[in-house]
Every structure is written in C-alpha cells, then in structure tokens.
Amino acid sequence: MVFAxxxxxxxDGFDWLKIHVINLTGTHKKVSVQDRLEYANSIIDDIVDSxxxxxxxxxxxxxxxxxxxxxxxxxxxxNALASGDTASxxxxxPVHQDGSCNGLQHYAxxxxxxxxxxxxxxxx
Numbered sequence: 001m002v003f004a005x006x007x008x009x010x011x012d013g014f015d016w017l018k019i020h021v022i023n024l025t026g027t028h029k030k031v032s033v034q035d036r037l038e039y040a041n042s043i044i045d046d047i048v049d050s051x052x053x054x055x056x057x058x059x060x061x062x063x064x065x066x067x068x069x070x071x072x073x074x075x076x077x078x079n080a081l082a083s084g085d086t087a088s089x090x091x092x093x094p095v096h097q098d099g100s101c102n103g104l105q106h107y108a109x110x111x112x113x114x115x116x117x118x119x120x121x122x123x124x
Contacts, residue, residue: 026065051078
C-alpha cells in the first residue's frame, strides 16, 4: 500500500527510508538511529540485491521480522538510487516513525491536560 500523492524525499528522506528498511528487520532495535543508518549503508548491496533478485539473489529480505514489508522497502530504496537523484525522487512509500510515550501524549491532548502533555515530552 502506498500514498496516492508522492513527495520528493528531500535532503534526509533517503536516509529515513534506509533506516525504515533496517527497522523492519527487527535486528537492530537496541542501537541508535545513526548506527542503523551506518548499517544500512554497509549492506546497501544486499538491499539492492533483494529488490532486483528477490527469489534468486541472496534473499537478505527473507530473514526479516517483516519480510514482505522489507522487500517492498528494498524496492523503494533501489528505485530511489536508480533515479540518480535521491533527494528529488518522488516517493509514495509510507515510512513508519515511532515516538516515545506517544500514547500518553494522545491522552493528554484529548483531555487537554497540559501537565501530562509536558511531562510525556520529557521522557524522550
């Protein structure tokens, strides 16, 4: 599933797309975002191989916690690279972002509770 309207990845979007690929694998949950990006860059050949040869290549994607989502994300990384300008590449691909304590933040917003909203923002 993709968005109906795409947007250029921009300056940092391609990095977030690569981080998303790694997040889907579940293998680097305890490392920093920067370490995930460095890992993605170190295995970019496996990511591209997964996109181009999903069933006959090294099948890196198949070892993921979310294999089908990982494969789809690998294809988007490959498409962005193939465009020649990742910042201008128009992507319609959803990239998940997770916030800490976001459930508490939602409840605070619903109840217009400024103290809890402020408190939940300190836990980041």
